[in-house]
Amino acid sequence: MEVVVPKENNNDQMVMISRLYVADGAYIEEGSDLIEFETSKTAVVLQAPASGYVSFLYEEESEVEVNSVVCTIDAEPLKSNGEELAVVAENSSQKIVKEGVVFSKQAMRDYNGDVDLDGKLWVTSRMLVVGGVKSNRTFDGAESRNSTLDQKASTEMVASHQQPGDEYKLAKTSMRKRSEINSLGVSGGGVFQSTIGLDIFSGKRIVPSIMFDNSIQDLICYESSKMLGNEFKDLNSFYISKSEIGLYNNVSVGISLDSLNKLTVARIKNSDKKSLAELQENIGSIIIKFEDGTLSGDELAPSTFTITDLSSSGASYVRPLLNGSEALIIGVVRRSEDCFGLYASFDHRVTAGLRVSHFLDNLKMRVESYFSTKAAISGNKCDFCLKSLEEEISRGQRGMLLISTVSGQKNICRNCYEGW
Numbered sequence: 001m002e003v004v005v006p007k008e009n010n011n012d013q014m015v016m017i018s019r020l021y022v023a024d025g026a027y028i029e030e031g032s033d034l035i036e037f038e039t040s041k042t043a044v045v046l047q048a049p050a051s052g053y054v055s056f057l058y059e060e061e062s063e064v065e066v067n068s069v070v071c072t073i074d075a076e077p078l079k080s081n082g083e084e085l086a087v088v089a090e091n092s093s094q095k096i097v098k099e100g101v102v103f104s105k106q107a108m109r110d111y112n113g114d115v116d117l118d119g120k121l122w123v124t125s126r127m128l129v130v131g132g133v134k135s136n137r138t139f140d141g142a143e144s145r146n147s148t149l150d151q152k153a154s155t156e157m158v159a160s161h162q163q164p165g166d167e168y169k170l171a172k173t174s175m176r177k178r179s180e181i182n183s184l185g186v187s188g189g190g191v192f193q194s195t196i197g198l199d200i201f202s203g204k205r206i207v208p209s210i211m212f213d214n215s216i217q218d219l220i221c222y223e224s225s226k227m228l229g230n231e232f233k234d235l236n237s238f239y240i241s242k243s244e245i246g247l248y249n250n251v252s253v254g255i256s257l258d259s260l261n262k263l264t265v266a267r268i269k270n271s272d273k274k275s276l277a278e279l280q281e282n283i284g285s286i287i288i289k290f291e292d293g294t295l296s297g298d299e300l301a302p303s304t305f306t307i308t309d310l311s312s313s314g315a316s317y318v319r320p321l322l323n324g325s326e327a328l329i330i331g332v333v334r335r336s337e338d339c340f341g342l343y344a345s346f347d348h349r350v351t352a353g354l355r356v357s358h359f360l361d362n363l364k365m366r367v368e369s370y371f372s373t374k375a376a377i378s379g380n381k382c383d384f385c386l387k388s389l390e391e392e393i394s395r396g397q398r399g400m401l402l403i404s405t406v407s408g409q410k411n412i413c414r415n416c417y418e419g420w
Contacts (some may be wrong), residue, residue, distance in 0.1 A: 001050050001073045007066040009039050016175050017062050017070070018043060024056045025077060035070060038175045046070075053077045061172050063243070076232045104240055166304055168238075168246040177349070178242045196356050197343040199335065200364050203371045203390070211284055216340055216367055217255075217309040218283060220330060221268075222276045223366040228305060228328075229272030232359050236304050238325040239349045246325070253329050254303025254323060255283060257290045266295055267303040305329065311340060320345045327351060338388075382413040 005015055019036040022028050034048040048054075052073040064070055092146040202216060212218045227253045228236040236248045253271035256263040266286040271279060289295045306323045311334035320331035320343060327350040331343040342364065346356045380389040380400060389400055392413050 001052070002069045003034070003035065003046070003049060003071045003073060005064050005066050005068055005070050006044075006046070008042075008044055011177070012039050012066060014063050014065055014175070015039050015044075016172065017058055017060055017064060018058055020056060022054055024054065026054055026056050028052065028073070037064070037070075040175045040178065044381075048073060073319040122347060147321045166252055166302065167249040167250065170240070170244050171237075171247050173243055173245055173349075176410070192348040193322055193345050194348050194353055194356075195343055195345040196353060196360060197317075197341060197362055198360050199365050200340045200342050201338060201371075202340060202368070203338045205370055206372055207370070209280065211280060213331075214334075215309060215311050217307065217311070217332060218276065219367045219370055220307055220309075220332060220342070220363070221253050221271065221283065222274075222279050223254050223363055224305070224307070224330060225279075227359065227366075232355075232362075235329045235346070235351055235356070236351055239327065239347050242349075245327075245350050248304040250304065252301075252304045254306035254326075255286060256306055256308035256323075257287065257318075259290070264290060264295070265298070265306055266290060266299045266302060267301050269298065269301075299372060307332070310334075316341065316342045318343055324348060328356075380411055382416055383410040384412055384416040387413045387415075 014035040017035060018038045021033040021035065028034060028048045028051065030048055030051045032048050033045050034054070035046045037044055038044065043360075050073050052075050054071055054073055056071045058064055058070060095317065097104070106317040200216065205213075209218065236251055238246045238248075240246050250270055252267050252269045254267050257264045257266055266289075268274070268279065268282045268286070271282075274282070286295065286299060302324050303326070305326050305328040306320070308318070308320050308329065309332045310318055310385050311332050313333075315333045316335055318331035318333050318341075320329040322329050322345060327347040329345050331345070333341040333343075335341050342360060344360055346353075381387060382392070384402060389411075391403060397414050400413060401417050403410055403412055403417070
């Protein structure tokens with residue numbers, strides 16, 4: 001019995017297999033979960049229409065045309081007959097069995113006997129490229145990247161994006177994300193960028209830093225690099241095409257430098273592997289080299305994400321623009337003596353606003369931990385005389401009072417509450 005992918009959405013011509021519930025060749029009972037596939041709107045679980053032995057024609061993350069055969073269920077296990085070619089599915093997604101291995105029609109045309117088929121249950125045309133496996137390809141240099149990226153993905157790269165300079169691997173985008181990209185599409189293309197911001201309260205550092213006494217650039221650089229190398233690896237990436245993004249294997253922060261007549265981004269390679277003291281030294285070094293015009297080629301190589309610090313400029317808002325083949329750039333401004341504004345611009349084709357919001361919340365918590373508890377809350381002021389909480393505590397008070405007014409809740413110091 002052939003199992004066909006149903007058409008759940010009239011706008012979908014393709015779906016993506018997100019999960020195979022049983023192993024290829026396994027026995028399954030009628031009504032049991034068989035395949036989960038993702039449409040542009042939702043995930044759908046297909047149940048087995050009959051009991052028998054399953055022969056899958058695709059693997060997880062494969063893209064399949066709707067109304068095409070995705071597997072067969074037979075009363076007996078599938079048997080191959082040596083060199084005999086058996087047509088398994090007679091449609092546009094036709095598969096062929098050769099030497100006990102299921103081939104795609106394109107792979108059958110490309111196969112010339114130079115790939116070891118031992119242990120393989122299926123072969124696609126992409127697996128015949130340098131003997132690679134499509135979902136975990138790692139590229140070590142520009143030559144291998146250019147030769148391995150399929151032509152369609154290469155031509156769909158955003159024109160304004162340069163070829164990434166660091167190692168990366170390919171990852172499939174979800175069908176839902178592709179639908180979102182289509183919805184965001186504009187005539188002539190363009191970078192689909194959004195910006196999210198929040199405030200960070202500082203004050204006095206627990207461990208003083210002479211160079212960064214009035215800045216949090218070093219802390220943003222250190223903590224964001226650590227996060228992008230661990231729980232937020234998906235943001236250390238870049239857009240390739242509607243179906244694929246690139247995930248960098250390393251984290252290399254770019255520090256934006258501006259001398260009014262030229263803008264430069266200097267890279268600190270493997271920034272997630274460095275200590276805070278090392279990054280502080282690196283930032284100081286590249287600032288001096290930038291002013292002297294002595295930045296090296298390695299320091300001018302493309303980064304994987306960028307930080308632009310405008311905290312010394314007097315600006316209170318920034319909407320940083322994505323740099324090169326990146327999906328994330330962080331901008332910093334200074335609102336007051338003890339408050340910084342933090343903004344993250346991101347590529348909507350790679351990630352989503354909620355994910356970046358979680359990233360910023362986490363980053364805020366990490367950065368504020370470098371300041372004393374009293375300093376961290378010193379952003380609170382009396383809403384009537386603007387006296388800081390820190391000053392109120394220094395006068396022997398326990399803190400601010402919270403009162404309800406016709407315009408909402410307000411902070412009020414003891415003097416304003418009781419009268420001078």
